[in-house]
Amino acid sequence: MHRIKLAIEEAAENGRKVSLVGRSMLESTEIAQDLGYIDVPEGLLIHPAQIRDLPADKVCVMISGTQGEPMSALSRAAVDNHKHARIQPGDTVVLSSRIIPGNEKAIFRVVDHLFRRDAHVIYDDGSSPPVHVSGHASQEELKLIINLVKPQYFIPIHGEYRQLKLHAEMAAAMHGSVGKVVMIESGDILEFDELGARKAGRIAVGRVCIDSNSMGDVVEDLVIRDRRHLSEDGIVLPIIAINKLTGRVESSPEIVMRGFAPSGGDDGFLDQARQTVMSTLESSSDEERGDYGMIKEKIRQDLKRFIVRNTSRRPLIMPVILEI
Numbered sequence: 001m002h003r004i005k006l007a008i009e010e011a012a013e014n015g016r017k018v019s020l021v022g023r024s025m026l027e028s029t030e031i032a033q034d035l036g037y038i039d040v041p042e043g044l045l046i047h048p049a050q051i052r053d054l055p056a057d058k059v060c061v062m063i064s065g066t067q068g069e070p071m072s073a074l075s076r077a078a079v080d081n082h083k084h085a086r087i088q089p090g091d092t093v094v095l096s097s098r099i100i101p102g103n104e105k106a107i108f109r110v111v112d113h114l115f116r117r118d119a120h121v122i123y124d125d126g127s128s129p130p131v132h133v134s135g136h137a138s139q140e141e142l143k144l145i146i147n148l149v150k151p152q153y154f155i156p157i158h159g160e161y162r163q164l165k166l167h168a169e170m171a172a173a174m175h176g177s178v179g180k181v182v183m184i185e186s187g188d189i190l191e192f193d194e195l196g197a198r199k200a201g202r203i204a205v206g207r208v209c210i211d212s213n214s215m216g217d218v219v220e221d222l223v224i225r226d227r228r229h230l231s232e233d234g235i236v237l238p239i240i241a242i243n244k245l246t247g248r249v250e251s252s253p254e255i256v257m258r259g260f261a262p263s264g265g266d267d268g269f270l271d272q273a274r275q276t277v278m279s280t281l282e283s284s285s286d287e288e289r290g291d292y293g294m295i296k297e298k299i300r301q302d303l304k305r306f307i308v309r310n311t312s313r314r315p316l317i318m319p320v321i322l323e324i
Helices: 002-013 023-034 048-053 073-078 104-116 139-149 161-172 221-233 269-282 286-290 292-311
Strands: 017-021 059-063 092-094 120-122 188-193 196-202 235-242 254-258 320-323
Touching: 002 017, 002 023, 002 059, 017 023, 017 048, 023 059, 048 059, 059 073, 073 104, 104 120, 139 161, 235 269, 235 292, 254 269, 269 292, 286 292, 292 320
Parallel strands: 017 059, 092 120, 235 320
Antiparallel strands: 188 196, 235 254
């Protein structure tokens, strides 16, 4: 919210209208306005459809998707597949978030697409000045809170273990402000009585599912959810062969169905499903077809709409790309 507030204030000072693009961006800002955290001047916000009605140097677009999510607003805008937000040569795109570990490949794929649009991209590459505004307190701010509260017991609870440890060490070094520092993890029992507080053993925490043949192994929630989905609606596998060098589809898509059958028999259903996949591929640019994460998501969504419209069922759809 602080980053959004700063961007709105800067846009207002520099005579730019602000457009919010992306569901999460719009919903978060509306909630912040309702709660009084953000004060947006009257007439500053414009609808995304009005972006192209104004000169480029009079508009600030705040768009969601800086972690490279395949169908986010920014990812679609980066490949010219967004209804309103289009990247033009000379545009400046600022990715104000830090790269969450594990998202590097998806994020840099979006950054590459933005550079192909001849945009000036400012992002966390390790060499340029940081543009991320952290919502976390600095060490001096944490020390100020401890000095004001002077807790008898100090228990860090937020972050990875290494961060908890550093927080605890900082508090322990503040002699006179902190009584006892206690390190606990999820599942640790913290016991309070007239003698004070202490760790008193561990318990199993979280949801535990047992597979009948797993010899006691814990089954993740995602596995259980997929099994339930498969048992109710089945699975549909659209298989597409794409030439790695040209991005061209080499043959008609193959549709494999297991545990799912259209009501009333086939009756041309498979042919229509293939045509739906082909239409998605034909309407996609070479960049989109080369971005397997995005093209899979587009195929999945279009095929899902077709199946729901014709059968009112929701099978698990897993597009498969065969790279030739």
